[in-house]
Amino acid sequence: MTDTTTLNREGIVALPQRHRARLVNSLSGFKSANLVGTADEEGRTACCIVSSVVHLGSNPALLGVVFRPPGDDSHNYQNLSTSKAFTLSHVTSAFYESAHRTSARYPADVSEFDAVGLTPHWHGDDQARFPAPAVAESPVRIGLTVEDDLALPNGCRFVIGAIQWVDFQKELQVEDGFLDLALAGTIAIGGLDAYHTAERVARLSYAKADRPLESRADFRDGWD
Amino acid sequence: MTDTTTLNREGIVALPQRHRARLVNSLSGFKSANLVGTADEEGRTACCIVSSVVHLGSNPALLGVVFRPPGDDSHNYQNLSTSKAFTLSHVTSAFYESAHRTSARYPADVSEFDAVGLTPHWHGDDQARFPAPAVAESPVRIGLTVEDDLALPNGCRFVIGAIQWVDFQKELQVEDGFLDLALAGTIAIGGLDAYHTAERVARLSYAKADRPLESRADFRDGWD
Numbered sequence: 001m002t003d004t005t006t007l008n009r010e011g012i013v014a015l016p017q018r019h020r021a022r023l024v025n026s027l028s029g030f031k032s033a034n035l036v037g038t039a040d041e042e043g044r045t046a047c048c049i050v051s052s053v054v055h056l057g058s059n060p061a062l063l064g065v066v067f068r069p070p071g072d073d074s075h076n077y078q079n080l081s082t083s084k085a086f087t088l089s090h091v092t093s094a095f096y097e098s099a100h101r102t103s104a105r106y107p108a109d110v111s112e113f114d115a116v117g118l119t120p121h122w123h124g125d126d127q128a129r130f131p132a133p134a135v136a137e138s139p140v141r142i143g144l145t146v147e148d149d150l151a152l153p154n155g156c157r158f159v160i161g162a163i164q165w166v167d168f169q170k171e172l173q174v175e176d177g178f179l180d181l182a183l184a185g186t187i188a189i190g191g192l193d194a195y196h197t198a199e200r201v202a203r204l205s206y207a208k209a210d211r212p213l214e215s216r217a218d219f220r221d222g223w224d
Numbered sequence: 225m226t227d228t229t230t231l232n233r234e235g236i237v238a239l240p241q242r243h244r245a246r247l248v249n250s251l252s253g254f255k256s257a258n259l260v261g262t263a264d265e266e267g268r269t270a271c272c273i274v275s276s277v278v279h280l281g282s283n284p285a286l287l288g289v290v291f292r293p294p295g296d297d298s299h300n301y302q303n304l305s306t307s308k309a310f311t312l313s314h315v316t317s318a319f320y321e322s323a324h325r326t327s328a329r330y331p332a333d334v335s336e337f338d339a340v341g342l343t344p345h346w347h348g349d350d351q352a353r354f355p356a357p358a359v360a361e362s363p364v365r366i367g368l369t370v371e372d373d374l375a376l377p378n379g380c381r382f383v384i385g386a387i388q389w390v391d392f393q394k395e396l397q398v399e400d401g402f403l404d405l406a407l408a409g410t411i412a413i414g415g416l417d418a419y420h421t422a423e424r425v426a427r428l429s430y431a432k433a434d435r436p437l438e439s440r441a442d443f444r445d446g447w448d
Contacts, residue, residue, distance in 0.1 A: 002363075003394040012285055012387065015401070022401035022446075024282040027366055027390060029314050030405060030412040030422060031279065032253030054278045054290055055255065057378045058248040061236050064290070064382075066278055090253050093425055097437055104431035115433065139226075142251055153372050153384065154281045158288075160377060163236065166251060170227040177239070177246035181254060181414045188254040188412045188422050190405045193429070194443060196422035198254060201317055201411070203418045207328035209339065213321055219418060222246075 026191040033091035033187040033195070035099055036065065037120070037133045038079035045111045045120050045133050046075040049099045051189045053088060061163040062147065063088065069155035073105060077157065084146045085131045086161065087123075089138035092185035096195045098137075099187075123165055130165065139184045140168040176222025178203075183219075250415040257315035257411040257419070259323055260289065261344070261357045262303035269335045269344050269357050270299040273323045275413045277312060285387035286371065287312065293379035297329060301381065308370045309355045310385065311347075313362035316409035320419045323411075347389055354389065363408045364392040400446025402427075407443075 012020060031051035039045050052066035065088070070077040080086040091099040098116040106115050113120050113133070120133035123143050134141035144161030152158055172179045182198045190196060205214035205223065236244060255275035263269050276290035289312070294301040304310040315323040322340040330339050337344050337357070344357035347367050358365035368385030376382055396403045406422045414420060429438035429447065 004391050005394045005397060006389065006391040008389045009285075009387065012390070013283070017283070018447075019401035020285075021282040023390075023397070023403065024285045024387070025279055026401075026403035026405060027285075027312075027364065027387070028277045028279045028287055029256030029258055029364075029410055030254055032255065034253055052278050053252045054276050054288075055249055055252045056290060056376060056380055058245045059237070059241070060378065061233075061244075061248045061251075062378055063252055064278075064376075066280060066288070088251075096425065097428065097439070100428045101431045101437060104433040106433050140251065140253075148377050150374060150382075152280060152288075154284065154286055156280055158374075158382065163233065163248070163251070165230065165232045166236070167228050167230040170229045173229060173247070177243035177250075178415045178418065179247065179250035181250060181418075182420055186253055186414075187425070188420075190422070191402045193447075194402065194405075194427045195425040196406055196412075197425055198412050198414070198420035199423050201320065201419040201421055204321065204324045205417070207325045209328040209330050213325060215321070223242075223417075 022191050030188040030190060030196070033096070033099065033189050034088045035091060035102065035135050035138070036076050037087040037089060037135060038076045039083065039132055040079050041082065045113050046079055047112045047118065047135065048076050048102045049091065056160065063142070063144065063161050063163065065159045065161065067157045067159060070157060080132070080146055080159065081149070083131045086144055086146070087132045087134040088142045088144065089135035090140040090184060090186045092139060093187060093197050094185060095137050096187050139172060140179065140186070142166045174220055174222045178222060180219050246415050254412040254414055254420070257320070257323065257413050258312045259315060259326065259359050259362070260300050261311040261313060261359060262300045263307065263356055264303050265306065269337050270303055271336045271342065271359065272300050272326045273315065280384065287366070287368065287385050287387065289383045289385065291381045291383060294381060304356070304370055304383065305373070307355045310368055310370070311356045311358040312366045312368065313359035314364040314408060314410045316363060316411060317421050318409060319361050320411050363396060364403065364410070366390045398444050398446045402446060404443050
C-alpha cells in the first residue's frame with residue numbers, strides 16, 4: 001500500500017496561497033493548452049494562454065472557455081465581448097515557452113503576439129476577414145463567435161463559442177475524422193506550470209455492455 | 225509548408241455524424257479523464273467516465289463538469305441532483321479500459337462499478353460517510369458538493385462542484401504543492417476514444433514581462 005494524503009475543506013483553505021493554487025490546479029487532471037486570440041475595433045491584437053477549454057457539443061459545434069474574473073487589463077475578454085469573436089490555437093511543444101509568456105502583464109499598447117514573438121494569422125480575405133487573429137505557428141486553429149457568456153459564482157466567466165471555421169494540418173487527420181494530437185505535438189498542462197507531450201496508449205471502440213472492447217494501438221486506424 | 229484542411233461552419237455541419245463527432249471532439253485539445261461517482265438514497269452506486277472536468281478556482285476550490293443533456297438513464301446526474309454530492313477520480317493507464325466501459329448502457333439495476341470491475345471507495349467513517357463513492361483504484365480522488373447547476377444552450381448541464389475533501393498518493397506531491405500527474409499515470413483523452421499518457425517537458429516559472437523564464441526539466445523541483 002502506498003501512503004495517502006487526505007485533506008478536507010478546512011485543510012485546503014489553511015494551505016499557503018501558492019501551495020494551494022498548485023495543488024488545486026492539479027486536481028482536474030490534464031488540461032488542454034490553447035491560445036485565445038482577439039482584436040479590438042482598430043484591429044489591435046491580443047492573445048493569452050488558457051487551460052480551461054472544454055468540449056460542449058459537436059452539432060452544433062460548441063466549445064466553452066473559463067476566463068478569470070475580468071479586470072481592467074483583461075484585453076482578450078474585453079475584445080471578445082465587443083467583437084463577439086475569438087480564436088483558439090493549440091499550443092505545441094514547438095512554442096510552449098512563448099505561449100506561457102503571454103500570461104505576463106504587458107503595457108496596454110503592447111500586443112502579446114509581438115511581446116512573445118508569435119505571428120497573427122487572419123482567416124478569410126480582405127472582403128470577409130474574421131475579426132480575431134489565430135496563431136500562425138499552431139497546427140490546429142479555430143474561429144468562434146460568442147454564443148453565450150455566463151457569470152459563475154466565483155466571478156469567473158464561462159464563454160460559450162460557436163465554431164465558425166477550423167483549419168488544421170492535413171496529415172493530422174485520420175480517415176474516420178479523428179485528429180492525432182500526439183502527432184501534432186499538442187501540449188497537456190498539469191497544475192499551473194507543467195507542460196507535457198502525450199504518448200499514445202490506444203484508441204478504444206464504442207463501449208457496449210454485451211460486447212468486448214476492441215483496442216487499436218495504431219492511432220491512424222479509424223473505426224469506419 | 226504542410227497542407228492545411230479548412231472547414232467552415234457549413235462544411236462541419238455537412239460531415240457524416242460520427243466523422244463530425246470525432247473531429248469536433250479533437251478540437252478542444254487534450255481532455256482530462258475522470259470517473260464521476262455517485263449513489264442514490266439507498267446507497268446504490270453509479271459511475272461514468274467524463275472528459276469535461278475544468279478548473280474554476282482554488283479559493284474556494286471549485287471544479288466544473290459538463291454533462292450531456294440528461295435523460296432517463298442518466299443515473300449519475302440524477303443521483304447528484306438528489307444527493308448534492310459526487311466524486312471525481314483520476315483515470316490512469318492501469319484501468320483506462322474499465323473506465324472506458326462505464327460509458328456503455330447497462331441495465332438499470334446494475335452498477336457500473338460491478339459491471340466493469342472497479343471498487344467503490346467510501347470516504348469518512350460510519351457516522352459521517354460522504355454520500356458518494358470514489359474509485360479505490362485511482363491515485364487522486366476528490367469529494368464535491370453541488371454548488372450550482374447551469375443549463376447550457378444545447379441542453380447540456382454545467383455542474384459546479386465545491387471540493388469537500390481530496391486524497392492522493394503522497395509520493396505524487398512535490399514540496400511546493402504540485403501533483404506529478406505523469407508519475408500518477410493519469411490519462412489524457414484525445415477526441416472521443418484515444419487514451420494517452422503524458423511525458424514531461426518542463427515546469428516554467430511565473431511569467432513576468434521584464435524577466436526571462438526559468439525552466440525546470442525535473443518536475444520534482446518546485447518553486448518555493
